[in-house]
Amino acid sequence: MFTETATPMAARDQPNSWCSGVMSSPAVVAQAPAPMTTSAVTAATHQARWMPVRVAVSIVMPRPCAAARRGTSGLMANMCKNRAMAGRVAVLVRHGVMPMELGLVHQLFGRALSPAGEPLYEVVTCALVPGMVRTDADFPIHVAHGPEALAEADTVIVPASHEPDETETEGRLGAELAAAFALIRPGTRIASICTGVFVLAAAGLLDGRRATTHWRSCDQFRRLYPTVRLDPDVLYTDDGDVLTSAGEASGIDLCLHMIRCDHGAAVANEVARATVVPPHRDGGQAQYIRRPMPEPQSASTAQARAWALEHLDRPLTLRELAARESMSVRTFTRRFRDEVGVSPLQWLTQQRIERARQLLEETDLSVDRIAADAGFGTAASLRQHLQATLGVSPSAYRGTFRGTLAAVLPPG
Structure with a gap:
């Protein structure tokens, strides 16, 4: 636990650190610290250069800055701090990918610019095997990068697939997906869009953690992954280094949220304006579900x-x-x-x-x-x-x- 008189050490030049920068909030209630995960410890100690940071109030951090950042679309966290250059985004696509979900990641992160007009992100698409990948539309896409692109990513995003694999039928990763996830560096931010959350759950990233998915898939998800704390009523969840969104369009909300956390509200609002979407939506996916009576x-x-x-x-x-x-x-x-x-x-x-x-x-x-x-x-x-x-x-x-x-x- 850090108090007003403590001077904890935080990574200074670490691209994947959730703790870079000074953090202060009068709204956080102190609680007993939870053990840090192996990946969180690795990410927090990766760099050799450190600087003292004064923390204004008593707080705890179960995962690096996760307690302060954990939230949903219904309540934006005040303590969203920049992830010092989370600039490389890898989108892992599988056969049956929805072009909309792939495209929205490229469009939103690609429109995030610095004050000088320089791109803040580099977005790459990768597949389990480079080459032609089927979509759920009437055309395939050619993917130049293989899973090795995941090893260089600061953020990995997994969109949905309309061709169910073992993650949606048996509750486990297939051999190719398991090998791909093994390449992801500790501390990398990982997000899912719609039913891409099945992949994150099968990889064990969501055990005991909060997540969401499309409301039509909630029963199936609960059956396969009972240890995940599924919240079907929100547009997205943020559990620090793992984020999930409810459906295709809520992937827009999630991407804007990540941009906002990385570079502030002004950048995210400009991206929203360029895309002609609201910078933030209230409520959750419950407002889009009709419940007609028989x-x-x-x-x-x-x-x-x-x-x-x-x-x-x-x-x-x-x-x-x-x-x-x-x-x-x-x-x-x-x-x-x-x-x-x-x-x-x-x-x-x-x-x-x-x-x-x-x-x-x-x-x-x-x-x-x-x-x-x-x-x-x-x-x-x-x-x-x-x-x-x-x-x-x-x-x-x-x-x-x-x-x-x-x-x-x-x-x-």
């Missing part, structure tokens, strides 16, 4: 549900819904749960949220009016339900779907 034609509560959907703007009671089917409240509740899988009140809340989402996406109605039309009564109630369900406010949700470009386009 509507079997023969269901005994279907008529009540159809009527309720036409009257969401008014208070609805169980007694009123049950009367639509000529049932007692007890019988109606039991049959409703059997048919739909949730209670009538839970279903009503879900449908009100869906109505509010639709109005936020498609209309210019005020939040007060939308709250009334969806049956929440007040804007405060709508905000509370959206925050609890989707992790965003009504205005942030509307901005995500209708107004994000205004935040990144130049005026005029």
Whole structure:
């Protein structure tokens, strides 16, 4: 543990050090230090030149600076410090790679420039075997570099593949992937996009750590990698030297986050502006998942549900819904749960949220009016339900779907 009077030693000229630079935050709560991993120790002691650094508050660092930097898209860490020149990015592609995921890495890191206009990153694409690599589109790509490029990388990024391998079917690395990962230097930052997280988990990089992946793959991931603390509700996770993103588009959020951590908000914002994307999105992938309720034609509560959907703007009671089917409240509740899988009140809340989402996406109605039309009564109630369900406010949700470009386009 470092205190106000301590002068810990931090690597000065080490490209892969998470601890270069002075670090200070009044928001970190001291706790018992966790053991450092072998790779973290190797990275922290790689260079021979050191300089004393004063730390303003009492903090601990389970992995180099990871405790301060660990976070998600919903809460940006204040203590994102530059990784003194994390300039070489290697993208490891496999057969079935998505061109969008490969392209977004090149576009975003390639657009990061110094004040003098010099590129801050060199991005290379590598494959397990150099040559033609199939994509999930109707064209292949030619990859000039083999896995040896991983040995020179400061950051390794693994995009998804639509051709499942052992990492997605058996929970293990194949021989070629294992040999490739053995080339990665200790202390290298490793990130995944979408289901590329399966590769990181199979390599043992995520045991006991927080990660995310596309919501459609969460059940499969949990089954194969039960020791990983999967968070399906965020756009990306940052656990220090290992980062993961939820889906293809959230790979943009993750890359901007890494650029922001390496070179600051100004550089990341310029990259976002050039790419015409928001520099930061609130909430998580839960806001993009539709949850329609089953509507079997023969269901005994279907008529009540159809009527309720036409009257969401008014208070609805169980007694009123049950009367639509000529049932007692007890019988109606039991049959409703059997048919739909949730209670009538839970279903009503879900449908009100869906109505509010639709109005936020498609209309210019005020939040007060939308709250009334969806049956929440007040804007405060709508905000509370959206925050609890989707992790965003009504205005942030509307901005995500209708107004994000205004935040990144130049005026005029």
